[in-house]
Amino acid sequence: QLAPRDKFLLTWKRPYGVGAGLRNMGNTCYMNAALQCLTYTPPLANYMLSQEHSQTCHHQEFCMLCSVQAHITQVLHHLGHVIKPSHALAAGFHTYKQEDAHEFLMFTVDAMKKACLPGHKPLGGHSEDTTLIRQICGGYRRSQIKCLHCHGISDTFDPYLDIALDIKGAQSVNQALDHLVKPEHLDGENAYHCSFCLKKVSASKSLNFHTSSKVLILILKWFSDFTGNKIAKEVQYPECLDMQPYMSQQKKGPLIYVLHAVLVHAGRSCQSGHYFCCVKAGNGQWYKMDDAKVTACDISSALSQPAYVLFYIQKTELERDSRPASVGQEPRALGAEDTDMGATQGELERGSCIKVPELEEHLEKSTLSSDQWKCLQEQNRPKPEFNFRKIESTLPSNVVGIHQSKYKSEMKKNHAEQDNYLLQKSARDVTDQVSLNTGKVPSLERRA
Template identity: 25%
Template sequence: MYRTSNQAYGSGVVTRNKEQMNQKPQDVDPIRIGIENIGNTCYINSMLQCLFNTPAISTAMKSYRDNKNSSELFKQFYKIWFSIQAEIEPEHNDIIQFKKLMNQHREFDNFNQQDCIEFFHVFLDIVNTAFLTQPFFGQLTYQINCQSCNNSSKQTEQFINLSIYIQQACKLSQLIYDYFKPEQLASQEKCRKCQKTSPLTRRTNLSASPMVLVIQLKRYDQRQARSNYAIEIEQSLVLKGFCDQSPQYKLYAVINHQGYTIYSGHYTCLIKGKNCWYNFNDQRVSEYSNKVVDEELQKSQNSYVLFYQRQ
């Protein structure tokens, strides 16, 4: 899992403003304007389309006024969004400038294919703008128990996406359940209470559910070998058994990836509209029927990043 740090994203407390808390998925179609690929930038284009169509972000962007304290990267992000809102394809120079500003992070200082979830993290880190990051913030609580004396300790950690390995063909809900099930840690540390070196058990709890739940399906291992297991992507999720509440989520966007490694191939994204789905493939935007997408999500081999809106 990619970890967030308090230093990178501001306050260590998960907070929501009232306007963001009231945001619900919009019952409208996304604006069907693509973004030019200027050289292996499909990973950026796909993620930008998902961000532009995240309800809390699109609402905040519409009321945004130029702020001299905003980062240059955010201002360029706004220019691209503004063009799309005006139903005009973003200008080539604006896209070039956005990429140049991303180049300040050395990992993106090239025109190689990159991982869209790494771009997601680095982009949010650089812009450091609350209304962009807050919708994705959640919190995990880890409870570690000593099996000798049952002494327990807790620690919390923020996240902006869950990263889940695929080890079998199954439903997404099964992968999530396995992610949160108790695990035995291979630790040789002594228990602070009983001073015995004994197995430790860790339980993970979703102690603060994000407004937007982002799930990365990790199809590649450390050797970049790809898992082609078909996963059934449920469009509705209810998180029970490992959460302080039982939040309900609806799927509204999917980033698909085709390729032998995460650093090659091609990224596209699907965005849910009022009566159908739309496939964004760089500059090309196509309409897909609900039936076609429903069938694709039943046995998905290319889904990589999923966006769910809390209901």
């Protein structure tokens, strides 16, 4: 199932509160925690609640998208209940023993991605980029190698659905990201074979993110690859994360992501422990989801957990304009007074763009006659300019914006001076002609 680009609303269409808890069926806390994080991911939940997929699904047998859609719908419509997750959600995955929540999460996400594709053969390339899961969680990394001898550059682009962060030398997520994109020097045994120099040379290798995902999934690598033991340390993570410093193409302004779910592992190794999560519901309230137990919490509690998987959502342009928040600070959580505004904000942010007909209607209503305009100019100098460029970035790509020339006033001035010059020249010509005919030179008063 292919989805149009920019189709998904990144905020809740309705201010849903907390839904049902999930029953632990025997060592299934890893599955419950991962499913709750997916349930409270707004763009995914909005799509599932629309029931659009089930109406067009052509899978004859099992479909992960249909199963997740049924699960999310059941959870969000059963406040205060405890439900039993379907066995179909873990089909093909090892169950009823201690498992890794991240592995189950990506197993589910990958199965949903495959369910989006028609037929049995993967489409690959641009077709996969237009699927539901790739549109929500997908992005591209850019690996760049620069030859220090001929300065030739080789770029490789790889798709990603999640980002793994090495935390051994980091005290925070930002430090781990800094380490991830830090250039690496290739020399000696690790020298780079340059296709231009046709030999091994010294080179610089760097990794950045070429395109950003709507939902950012960060994995903190707590466990040793050899022993499976968990690193004993604290790693801080912010509520608002700016990803712009880690992009391959630097743009003006930050690229802000806001935390909406934290999947937690409590234990000393990957072979033992317990999984739960903290999620932000559609009403803005944070909740701790511990299997069947659901309790309200605040953002400070969500930020103080030993996080294993972090879920961030990219802020839209309209959100950045209406609710400015500093990176690293804690904006207030939505309270009861904000819940009534959910539908209004959803309508404003639907599609994250400004409709051209509405803009044209606004301009037509603002049209004035020439005399009125001159009077208004005298009363309100300087006249504030309508900055069309501020909204230009949010208009559809096929819209052509016609900007008023900044030289317009200067052109009017030049035309006025030219007309005055021509008038005076004509007067002089007439005077010369009269002088020739009468032999007298009349005196002319030059008017200012």
